[in-house]
Amino acid sequence: MSHRLIIFTRYPEPQKSKTRLIPTLGPVGAAVLQREMTRHTLRRAEELAERERVSVEVHFDGGSRASIEACFGPEACYRPQSGGDLGRRMSEAFASAFREGATRAVIVGTDCPGITAPLLRAAFDRLADHDLVLGPALDGGYWLVGLRRPAPRLFTQMPWGSDRVLEETLDAAREIGLSASLLERLADVDRPADLEVWERARNRFRGDLADARISVVIPALNEAGWLGDTLCPLEHAANVETIVVDAGSEDRTPQIARSHGCRLLTTAPGRARQMNAGAAEADGSILLFLHADTRLPEAFAKYVREALIRRNVAAGAFRLRLDARGWPFRVIERAINLRSVLRQMPYGDQAIFMTADRFYLTGGFPDLPIMEDFELVRRLRRRGRIAIVSEPVVTSARRWQALGPWRTTRLNQMVVLGYRLGVSPRRLATWYRGKRRAPRGDADSG
DSSP states (O other): OOEEEEEEEEOOOTTTSSGGGHHHHHHHHHHHHHHHHHHHHHHHHHHHHHHSOOEEEEEEESSOHHHHHHHHOSSSEEEEOOSSSHHHHHHHHHHHHHHTTOSEEEEEOSSOTTOOHHHHHHHHHHTTTOSEEEEEBTTSSEEEEEESSOOGGGGSSOOTTSTTHHHHHHHHHHHTTOOEEEOOOBOOOOSGGGHHHHHHHHHHTGGGGGGOOEEEEEEESSOHHHHHHHHGGGTTOTTEEEEEEESOOSSSHHHHHHHTTOEEEEOOSOHHHHHHHHHHHOOOSEEEEOOTTEEOOTTHHHHHHHHHHSTTEEEEEEEEEESOOSHHHHHHHHHHHHHHHHSOOOOGGGOEEEEHHHHHHTTOSOOOSSOHHHHHHHHHHTTSEEEEEEEEEEEOOHHHHHHOHHHHHHHHHHHHHHHHTTOOHHHHHHHHHHHHOOOTTOOOOO
16 A cells, blocks of 8 residues: 555553653553553554555564564554664654655654544645645644655754754754645643543543453452352453462462463462552453452443443442342342442442553552452542443352351441541451451452
8 A cells, every 4th residue: 555654652561661650650550551552543543544545554662573463463564663763763664664665654653642543544635735744742742744755854863852843843844845734733641740631532532442352350369169150251251361360379279260261370468469460460451350259240341341431431340249048138239239329339349340541540459458449449439430230240148148247247337437537457457357257268358
């Protein structure tokens, strides 16, 4: 094809991606944002290629061709960027495109979530009448550059990273006699203050989640009696990966996880620590945190994606059903489900889910010995609605059966009250476990 779109991106490796955002998001969170913004740009490029005769290439820095394909799929054409500064790499990419027969070539980065397929199409259209097209960025640089012939002068001796890049590029274009056209000015995401730009783009393009990959993260400690049943609905779910994070089980928990084809990680005990470790290794754009004794409904993936597509939804969870007979358990279920809908406060037994970038923008699970899910949901609630899926998950009633349903409920409410009043989570956890006298295999929870 004579029109080529080139996407410049970096392999999303912690400590090397979005480094200015690491103090806010952490190294893993910054890398996840890099990954999700690249996927966002690729989706816009796919939309363009579906309607126009445009070839798409991804020029990457860092990682390998295999790791890039594993992250973003094998469908695109991948090439490593050449050496040198940004200008040298862009100049080489244009030169390669024109050598290979392109008559119009456009380079776009992945830092600008306002990119749309119509804007990309407009860039190629402008090149019918202009030598150069630029997409100005609010910070004084540009988010897109397009040419219809090589122009190395545009990329030499430029103050990359400064607010003079666009101005000096236009000056260079005038010096060498290139006619230029400017597209819409957009904001990019480089600093913590820019994260709101990404949030707005996520709301605008929520449809991207309709087929997004889901990573199910399961913290486990001596859960051999329940884990197999939990994993069954996950084995054949489309575009779903399962990560079991074991905290040193002494039973067959690790073997069961492997036998079901799960990725198995090992960490020190602590549910928050385990779930954060699983999230850090997840490939999916959606994270679902599942207790090892909780079974998801058969069509869970469909429900999750449909919930997150809704406008103003920050996260979601499922209604709860306990696997025990008797009216006390039905009353407890009803109270929990009413609380989830009316107060927007589901807990971990209800399989909390959200996008991966939302998880990191919210700070992930706080490293608490108890109430980690309560605190995360409270933070998420400030960012939007918590969608409650009407189809329930089925969780073990073992905690309620061990001490009796009413005593367990009373203890749970006392912990919530203590936490709200500012009692130390460590002190609450010690008190709660002492009162509960949990049977072996019951993982710590809030």
